[in-house]
Amino acid sequence: MRKNWLTTIGGIMAGFGVIPIALGAAKVAMPPWLYILCICFAAIGPVIVGVAAKGQDEHSTATQVAVSTVENPAVEQKAVIEAKVAAIKDAPPAPPVPPKAVG
Secondary structure: OHHHHHHHHHHHHHHOOHHHHHHHHOOOOOOHHHHHHHHHHHHHHHHHHHHHHOOOOOOOOHHHHHHHOOOOHHHHHHHHHHHHHHHHHHOOOOOOOOOOOOO
16 A cells, blocks of 8 residues: 555656646746756656655565576576577678589
8 A cells, every 4th residue: 555655646746847848838937946846846756656666565475586587497498599599690690602613
């Protein structure tokens, strides 16, 4: 429950950065204190969202960690295949083979 309201508040605060841009585009004057307040909210909002995105009291289980890391054979196999494909793509082209003489 803690996560939901913190991310909501952080998202709303991050949105305050649009106000000076919108008012400036509409050529509406804005008091300096409101401009500074909006910019501060716009800077603090994403920090709150980042902190609340993964609660401090929530940790991954051993099963979740095993599934998402190289301990999982399917993940490991996919990583090996991707590495081989990348190595083939980065390899220099093979030299031309001279034709054999007929005779």
